[in-house]
């Protein structure tokens with residue numbers, strides 16, 4: 001357990017889509033948490049909307065680790081079987097990618113495409129300072145697990161065969177759809193006279209040209225069965241938390257629940273179901289299929305630090321829909337830069353970083369508030385507001401502030417301290433390499449400031465500027481900050 005936590009502050013509450021209320025988290029195994037996040041479909045680069053899902057997952061993981069939990073985190077990689085509509089209709093996304101990239105229509109090409117976009121996804125995760133998940137299972141490496149689960153469902157007559165594939169009989173699961181349904185959902189399910197019920201969905205799709213040979217025919221697993229099979233392999237039949245975007249509630253997650261619980265004699269698939277709201281783009285959901293999606297690289301090209309995007313996301317609750325605009329992101333970039341600047345100034349002044357054991361009462365309050373906020377269904381906006389007030393706090397000594405900022409970084413993943421340390425080193429290097437002429441002008445200006453000769457100080461500032469350097473005063477009793485113009 002975290003040395004600074006107490007019983008009370010360690011209570012974590014989460015909004016559970018299953019039950020539609022905030023609930024106190026109780027782990028299956030004390031001090032451990034298993035979480036499964038529906039992973040990216042690797043047919044293209046991840047857009048920043050997709051990445052919102054994983055920033056949420058990463059923050060959730062950090063919150064549990066902050067409270068001393070050991071986290072087993074699984075993010076699957078969907079590299080086969082995801083059709084363009086969640087309700088098993090339309091083209092196969094990976095096949096579309098093979099055509100787009102003009103590769104031979106083979107399983108090998110599919111894997112090449114998957115590997116390429118998986119590595120792009122991992123790069124984006126690093127850019128956003130996400131901790132690596134424990135496991136990233138690829139769906140195409142788990143066909144045997146799919147077959148085993150489908151066989152169990154067939155044996156129970158919950159699965160049945162048609163000319164198009166193996167289907168799940170939704171009438172056999174009395175609580176089918178318990179996570180909730182989207183309005184107009186039914187219209188998305190295509191007509192198929194061979195199905196027993198119109199809501200039945202494919203757990204295996206036959207394909208006589210491409211696919212995997214199985215006892216029941218060649219083809220591909222359904223997208224939903226992949227998650228059921230992989231989550232049970234890596235986390236067990238029942239685990240703690242399952243997440244995804246809100247779009248997964250009506251179809252994908254209801255179907256995962258139906259399959260897993262039917263195969264596992266009613267054992268609940270996950271105890272807590274959490275869903276992130278959408279990043280809205282031009283009034284609609286940002287989607288790969290729209291072709292106008294924004295990636296981490298497009299942010300970098302515009303000079304926006306990916307961590308400014310993470311900062312922006314955390315200023316809203318994960319469960320609130322937010323509208324994307326470059327203006328909003330640029331504002332966030334400025335705010336994030338200010339945080340780093342302000343921590344750099346503290347680092348320049350700090351003498352020692354006191355151990356947390358000797359922490360003052362007021363510092364302890366900050367630490368407890370941080371824990372309380374993030375443990376309250378990930379209230380990151382409040383945690384960020386707290387960070388700003390900490391930086392302005394005059395009652396806390398600099399060394400203690402740095403310790404606290406380290407804790408904020410741990411749980412929010414914003415790398416503020418690391419960036420400030422880099423900035424400080426850069427400034428120190430610049431100061432060491434200052435041309436003699438500039439150094440003298442700076443000293444003269446310091447003297448003028450001490451003598452309160454503001455006119456002379458300003459003149460010297462202009463001269464320094466003309467030589468390509470900028471001086472910024474950081475406080476009456478500290479050295480000015482020097483940078484290149």
Ligand code: AMP
Pocket residue numbers: 038039040041042048049050051052053078243244245246247248276277278279280285286287
């Ligand atoms: P996909 O790669 O399409 O399977 O989606 C990966 C994850 O991104 C899923 O959890 C989706 O729910 C989520 N997602 C897709 N679009 C958005 C968006 N615009 N905002 C937030 N999450 C999204």
Ligand code: ZN
Pocket residue numbers: 037038039227252256
């Ligand atoms: Zn899934």
